Amino acid sequence: MNITFLGAAETVTGSCYLVETKETKFLIDCGMFQGSKNEAILNNEPFSFNPEELDFMLLSHAHIDHSGRIPKLYKDGFKGTIYATKATVELCGIMLPDSGHIQEIENEWTNRKRQRAGKSSVKPIYTVKEATECLALFRGVQYGEVLRINDDIRVRFNDAGHILGSAIIEIWINENGNDTKIVFSGDLGNKDMPILKDPTLISDADYLVVESTYGDRLHTHSKGPERIEEFINIITETVAAGGNVVIPSFAVGRTQEIIYELNKYMDVYSDKVNKILDLPVFVDSPLATSATEIFRNNLDCFDEEAKEYIANGDNPLDFPTLKFTQSPEESRKLNERNDSIIIISASGMCDAGRIKHHLKHNLWRKNSTILFVGYQAEGSLGRRIIDGTPKVKIFGEEISVNARIEVIDGFSGHADKKGLLDWIGSFAHKPKRIFIVHGEKETMPVFAQTITEKYGIKCIIPSRGDSFVVSRDNVYENVPSAEMLHRFKRLTVVNMLENLKEEFNELTLILKNDLKQEKSDVEIDEVAAKLKLIEKAFVEALK
Known part of the structure; x- marks a missing residue:
């Protein structure tokens, strides 16, 4: 078989891998590139393969950097089945049309700018209509179910503990009468995270494709009560100063976990939490509101602790002062208030959505806090703020960064270096080779070296467009086509x-x-x- 790495190769976003056998062509993930402008350019590029020739697709989870170009794939001719977990299918049902709406809005802005420059208009990457139509291709599968795609290919989705419905994908490919097993980690979650189960341990693999987002570092902040105490202290100190707490949060995953943890630790930190719960807490993201409902409808994905709360009659995703805004007018009015409030808003990397309005109104305020609880890709607005830039441009206006900037990486949905190594170490029969993906250029070699030193397994770090012939016994680098070399x-x-x-x-x-x-x-x-x-x-x- 042949594997070509078309995204999340020496970068964190744009996850996309093409697998070709003698009889079959399929994709694992088809995500959007996010972060810097030079990454986002890739979203408009034609695919380096013919989408019409794909037989099917496997989707690890619903985050846009893994699913966001599926509507473009559909638009360009793909009509095969997309296999994903039930929760992922439901989340894509809201996230992809929302992404289509963003594409249309951004394209309208681009065309106004092009018109003023005397240039012709361009079309969006895809529309809401195309994003909605592609949902008919999705087929939901259960965790742990071995699915026979055809005579030569079987797959199994296992809980990755990253977001609701996220999956580690095991793939058995039969060639010349022999099975070769490849495991794609997807995005691996942390252990003991709110709501979700721990990542599934996999027994064996011939080859492993593993993410490396935090492959060179440990999460420095504590988990559980200590993490929420730090979270609460930041909020109470900001409120005492008369400011707002703005939390850029991914609509799916981190938002629900924050709500859950505030509710869970009410008794442990009753005095401080009660002060917070007297404050209005706004989830200002229609997408997050819809996603929270999907969480409530997929209780089978919850860990035992969350199920116990529900069995006792407690809704772990709600509390009295929690409010979900819907209209743009409701969102705007948040920045007209004189009292201190907590605003949880998407997008998590601050590059789109309502969060940009809240940053515009709060970044310059010395008494407000911007609290980051998720990964910020290189080049993203969130990353620039964390890295200490003194000014940022939002909606064409230069804004001074005077607010308190805090990061709690204990809320991260990605396993850290120890978590990744422990998961690899749990394989009873270790892979012959490991492909390192979904990480920054500086991170991946460090992680690869650590794996080799600890487990004696040689690692490969593919660049975008790199292709490899994989047999049961060995890996050979393949020469990309002239067209692909030309493009890249x-x-x-x-x-x-x-x-x-x-x-x-x-x-x-x-x-x-x-x-x-x-x-x-x-x-x-x-x-x-x-x-x-x-x-x-x-x-x-x-x-």
């Missing part, structure tokens, strides 16, 4: 230019902020000389 070479140059653009913008901001002449004229002259050389190199490149 050009995209690499585009990525370099986009990175340079971001760095130039950062330098511009630094120099604007230095108008008080804190730097010496000698330093400025040195910068000018270096820029002159860059300008000359650009002129040569354009020739």
Whole structure:
């Protein structure tokens, strides 16, 4: 068989893997690239394969960086079955049309800008209609069920503990009378997370494709009561200062966990929690509201503790002062209030949705807090804020970052280095090779080396577009097609230019902020000389 890594290769988003056997072609995931502009460019690119030729698709979970290009796949001709867990199918039923709405809105804005520049209009990546139509391709499966796709391929979905319905996928592929087993980890969750079960332990694999989001670090914050105590302290201190707490949160996963934990620890920290629960807590995301209902309808995915709460008559996803906003008008009115409030809003990386409005109204306030509880991809607005940028541009307006910035990574839906290593270590029969995906460039080599040192397994870190022939006994690097090489070479140059653009913008901001002449004229002259050389190199490149 042949495996081609088309996304989440030396990056965290855009998960997409093409598997080809003699008889069958299928995808695992088809996600959107998120974060920096140079990554997002890839979402508009044609697929490097013919979608009409795909027989089926396997989807690990509903997050947009794993599912977000399925409507484009459908639009471009794919009409096969998409296998996913029941909860994932239900979540995609709200998330993909919502993504289509975002594509339409952003495309409208782009076309207005193009019109002013005298350029022709462009079409969105896909529409709400196309996102809705593609849902007919989905088929829900149960955890633990061995599904025979055809005579040569069997699959099994196992609980990954990342979000509701997330799956580790085992695939048995029969070639020449022999089975080769490949396991795709999907996004692995933490142990002992609210609501969800722990990731399933897998007994054996010939090959493993594993995520590495936090493969080079441990989650520094505590879990359970200590994590919620830190969470509560940040809120109470902000409220005492008269500010708001704004929590950029993924509509599916982190939002529900935060609600659950606030409710769960009411008795443990009754005084502090009661003060918080006297505050209005707003979930300002229609998508999160719908997702919370889907959580309530999939109790079989809950861990035993959450089921026990429900059996005792407690709704773990609700409390008296929790309010779900619906209309844009309700959302706008939140920023007109004079009292302190907690706003939980999507998107989790701050690049789209209502969260941008709340950041615009709170980032400049010294008494407010922006509290991050999930992963922030390189290049995303959330990542830039965490990294300490002094100003950000939101809706064309430059906003100073004066608010208190906090990160609690104990809420992360991704296993850390120890969690990933322990999960790999649980295999009774270890894989012959491990492909490292879904991580940042600096993280993946560190994680690969750790795996090799600990378990003696050689690791492969594929670049985007890399292809490998995988047999029962060995892995051989395949030569990509000339068309694929052509496309990825050009995209690499585009990525370099986009990175340079971001760095130039950062330098511009630094120099604007230095108008008080804190730097010496000698330093400025040195910068000018270096820029002159860059300008000359650009002129040569354009020739």
